[in-house]
Amino acid sequence: MTAAPEEICLHVCVTCRQAGGPDDKALRPGAVLHRALSDALAQPGAPAVRVEAVECLSVCKRPCTIAVSGPGRWTYIYGDLDAEISIDTIIEGLRLYAATSDGLVPWRARPEAFRKGVVARIPPFKTSSAA
Amino acid sequence: MTAAPEEICLHVCVTCRQAGGPDDKALRPGAVLHRALSDALAQPGAPAVRVEAVECLSVCKRPCTIAVSGPGRWTYIYGDLDAEISIDTIIEGLRLYAATSDGLVPWRARPEAFRKGVVARIPPFKTSSAA
Numbered sequence: 080m081t082a083a084p085e086e087i088c089l090h091v092c093v094t095c096r097q098a099g100g101p102d103d104k105a106l107r108p109g110a111v112l113h114r115a116l117s118d119a120l121a122q123p124g125a126p127a128v129r130v131e132a133v134e135c136l137s138v139c140k141r142p143c144t145i146a147v148s149g150p151g152r153w154t155y156i157y158g159d160l161d162a163e164i165s166i167d168t169i170i171e172g173l174r175l176y177a178a179t180s181d182g183l184v185p186w187r188a189r190p191e192a193f194r195k196g197v198v199a200r201i202p203p204f205k206t207s208s209a210a
Numbered sequence: 211m212t213a214a215p216e217e218i219c220l221h222v223c224v225t226c227r228q229a230g231g232p233d234d235k236a237l238r239p240g241a242v243l244h245r246a247l248s249d250a251l252a253q254p255g256a257p258a259v260r261v262e263a264v265e266c267l268s269v270c271k272r273p274c275t276i277a278v279s280g281p282g283r284w285t286y287i288y289g290d291l292d293a294e295i296s297i298d299t300i301i302e303g304l305r306l307y308a309a310t311s312d313g314l315v316p317w318r319a320r321p322e323a324f325r326k327g328v329v330a331r332i333p334p335f336k337t338s339s340a341a
Contacts, residue, residue: 090333137286137331146332154285155268156330199287199330200268201277202221 086129087149087177091116093132095142112143112162119170126170126177138198147173152182156198168192217260218280218308222247224263226273243274243293250301257301257308269329278304283313287329299323 095109096102104110110132117130128147138144141158143165148154155176160169168190175184181203186194226240227233235241241263248261259278269275272289274296279285286307291300299321306315312334317325 088335131333131336133333135331137328144330146330148332148335150335154332156287156332197268199275199277200266201279201285201287201332202262202264204219204279204281205262 087127087147087152087173088129088131089116089120089173090131090133090136090146090148092134092136092138092142092144094134095139095144097142108162109143112145112160112165115162115166116145116169119166120173126174128173128177141196141198144198145169147176147182149182151180151203152176153203154201155182155193156200157193157196158198159196160192165192218258218278218283218304219260219262220247220251220304221262221264221267221277221279223265223267223269223273223275225266226270226275228273239293240274243276243291243296246293246297247276247300250297251304257305259304259308272327272329275329276300278307278313280313282311282334283307284334285332286313286324287331288324288327289329290327291323296323 091113093110093113094107096107113132119125120128120130136144136146138158143160143162144158146154146156172190172193175188176182222244224241224244225238227238244263250256251259251261267275267277269289274291274293275289277285277287303321303324306319307313
């Protein structure tokens with residue numbers, strides 16, 4: 080079963096910031112990354128992924144941080160992303176994720192930033208009745 | 211809304227191991243932790259939580275690792291847990307989590323191992339129709 084692509088959600092931590100970076104919320108790298116990804120995913124041909132801002136993913140030591148999830152799919156959390164240079168990498172990683180039915184992209188096929196930046200992954204949630 | 215408690219799932223990484231520790235899968239700290247938590251959660255009065263073994267949560271540098279999740283609740287991933295001494299702490303943390311409707315336990319109320327060991331958290335998944 081392939082989940083409808085619009086059911087894939089990208090959470091972007093908008094409070095992520097670098098040590099010594101600006102305290103202004105709108106200027107934080109996480110907020111910049113969120114705007115850039117929202118713009119990129121609104122372009123024609125972009126993978127069908129819903130973007131949601133989140134206040135904190137509790138990965139504060141590895142900014143910027145995102146999480147990608149969808150019904151029936153593994154959830155992945157990535158850190159160490161750059162608000163300026165990681166956009167194309169993230170879009171490519173999302174495209175690969177969206178092309179799977181379970182969220183599992185083979186290790187070698189993942190963009191390097193996703194291989195190095197993985198923080199954690201979680202299996203799809205099964206309800207008792209489906210288990 | 212409070213989710214049915216049996217819908218809370220605890221994933222335990224059974225392949226987590228310490229550097230230099232035993233390679234035998236059944237003796238790895240993750241496998242030991244999984245057995246101990248399964249036993250503890252089967253006791254009368256334990257929080258109603260389903261335990262599932264998982265091969266890897268991609269938090270290999272911070273064994274042992276668990277994830278707790280449930281419909282409508284934030285998912286939390288914890289690392290740096292000890293297969294021998296963390297059982298009571300984890301059960302207490304699960305009890306607090308189960309007592310919430312959204313999975314958000316106030317910081318000060320969390321067991322210390324959960325405050326220090328948090329690896330990441332992810333908001334509850336919303337479907338497009340519910341968003």
